[in-house]
Amino acid sequence: DAGITQSPRYKITETGRQVTLMCHQTWSHSYMFWYRQDLGHGLRLIYYSAAADITDKGEVPDGYVVSRSKTENFPLTLESATRSQTSVYFCASRDRVRGGFGHGTEAFFGQGTRLTVV
C-alpha cells in the first residue's frame, strides 16, 4: 500500500533497553522526519534527513540515533530507553519541489507509535 507506515503502533519497554521504531514510505520522498508529541510541547523535531545517508539533529536529539541507508526507511533507535522518552512518536516525509528545496510541500505523517518506558 502506498503511504507512510510506522511500526510498531504500540510498544512497552523497560528502562535501559534499546528499542527501534521503524518508518517506511513508498513515495520516494527526499525528506523524512521524526517528531515526538508530548502534552504541553506539541510536536518536537528529534531528527531529520534530507536524503539517504544525510541526517541531522532537530530540537531534542539526545538519547536517539537515526540512520537512513535507503530512501524509503528511516528508523529511530533509543539506545538506552528512559522514562522521559515515554511519548507518541511520529514519522513524516515530504517531497522535494522540482528545482527547489521542498519547503513548500506538505508533510505526510505516519499513524504514530505510542511508546511507554517502564
Place this chain on the structure above:
Amino acid sequence: AQKVTQAQTEISVVEKEDVTLDCVYETRDTTYYLFWYKQPPSGELVFLIRRNSFDEQNEISGRYSWNFQKSTSSFNFTITASQVVDSAVYFCALSANRGATNKLIFGTGTLLAVQP
C-alpha cells in the same frame, strides 16, 4: 531562529459558534511556508492548508478560513458554525528555506472542544 506560538492551549465552544485559533510565527527568512494540521481524537495528523510568504490573500474552504498577515506575523484559522466533528488538536507549522534541510517546525497546538 524559527518559532511558532499558539498561545491558546484549549478552547471550548458550543456547536454553531464561530471560533478562531491563533498562530504567531517568527522567522528571519523572507521565503517561507505556513501550514495548519488537524489531529482528531483518533490521533492521525491531517494536512489542512499551506500558504507561502508571498501570498497574503485570505483563503476560505467551506466553513474554514485562514487569515495571513505578515505585518503581525500571524496566520489565524477560523471555523465558522463549528460542529462536534471539529473537535481536535490543531497545529500551526512553519517551514523556511534554510538550505536543504526544510525543517517543519510546529507550535504546541490548540485543543478545540466543540460541545453539542
